Amino acid sequence: MIKSFRGGIHPNGSKNYTASKPIEIATLPSKVVIPVSQHIGAPCVPIVAKGDYVKKGQVIATSPAFVSSPVHSSISGIVKDIALYPHPVFGKCLSIVIENDGKDEWIEGIPIVRDWEKLNADEIKSIIKDAGIVGMGGATFPTFVKLSPPKDKKIDTFILNAAECEPFLTADHRMMLEHSDKIAIGVKLVMKVLGVEKAFVGIEDNKPDAVIAMQKAFEGTTVNVMSIPTKYPQGAEKMLIKAIADREVPSGSLPMDVGVVVQNVGTVIAICDAVVSGIPLIERVTTISGSAIKEPKNLLLRIGTTFEEAISNCGGFKEPPAKIIMGGPMMGFAQSNLNISIIKGVSGILALNKKDINNGTQSPCIRCGKCVNVCPCGLNPSMLSILGERDMYEEAKLEQNLFDCAECGSCVYVCPAKRNIVQYIKYSKMRNNADAAKKKEALAK
Ligand code: SF4
Ligand code: SF4
Incomplete structure (x- = not known):
């Protein structure tokens, strides 16, 4: 018998936009912007230089660290730039920009x-x-x-x-x-x-x-x-x-x-x-969907394609979107521009209009307990949000099992006070991780 977990929610699936749409191969991007960090672990270091000609499948950045993952070119063309570019998760990241020569030539052996x-x-x-x-x-x-x-x-x-x-x-x-x-x-x-x-x-x-x-x-x-x-x-x-x-x-x-x-x-x-x-990870299937997208689709996209080019494969916007999200609406990351690229973990790009977003203003917790009832990890999200808001991130870790939070967003979904609970949780985790890194560094000296 299947055992369910405690808590959880039943949001509107909204999968009807694309569930019956076969995967389409996106048009070749005019350029790709490939971040050297698309994974958890040590960022890679570029092994190509500006002006180099690279082929599809060629390794362009690597790292000797155990927890890391090499990065390959997803097209053939000329390396135009290696500099900081917008990144959907980190804000900015060292990236390799390749201008497409349209030949789509594989590196030898693939x-x-x-x-x-x-x-x-x-x-x-x-x-x-x-x-x-x-x-x-x-x-x-x-x-x-x-x-x-x-x-x-x-x-x-x-x-x-x-x-x-x-x-x-x-x-x-x-x-x-x-x-x-x-x-x-x-x-x-x-x-x-x-x-x-x-x-x-x-x-x-x-x-x-x-x-x-x-x-x-x-x-x-x-x-x-x-x-x-x-x-x-x-x-x-x-x-x-x-x-x-x-x-x-x-x-x-x-x-x-x-x-x-x-x-x-x-x-x-x-x-x-x-x-x-022998094909390395240079492309992925991504759902482009939401009320503001003209023709929602499941697209096979080259890594490094900008969100702008990806969305143009769907006819662009029906109306100016009120919110762009990388990933799903529950765990995704809001984006402020379209000059960011598809990386290995981008399962979706959502463009939502006003009526589909939760744009209420945050107010103090009214202790209704709804968040506690839905938390699948058995946490007290209300307390975690208050501790994060007060910068008491150590207490959140030591007394409220902060790191057990799956960042699923169920608590935010049901909160009548529209509290940014997950944001506070992410903040507390980041502060604790930064402290731990400092301690490690001090010990190593
Ligand atoms: S985001 Fe964290 S605290 Fe909120 S419901 Fe999910 S697991 Fe619980
Ligand atoms: S759902 Fe919101 S208002 Fe209710 S207890 Fe949780 S944080 Fe407070």
């Missing part, structure tokens, strides 16, 4: 046809690392690191996170319908790397056609495709593990502490492309 079934776990992991694959659901944690748990963590279960619980987003849904063969290979490869026999695919029951497609793809295998209740944030790792494997990830712990590794749909497709055909 694509290839590999006898992938003969590869061993280490060979597969090394290909995943070199291909620059990161968690494409938005987390952007380097995939090969996630597939290399410490020896004392015994992994026995792999879960493919196909919940796609964020409203508006339909990229994973479409990939399950259109690329089930690649998903099946990607899951097989991950299972080989982890050495597990047991695997699950978790899909919310609002996507019955995807459940059927996946059941067909995994017929006759040990992979169990499960239809799970539609409830936000079902796709958060801890909630998914509870629903699928009935295991609780304790406070302060990670999925690997309960023997589980979770990957997203786009990530296993990227693994299949890299291992089977």
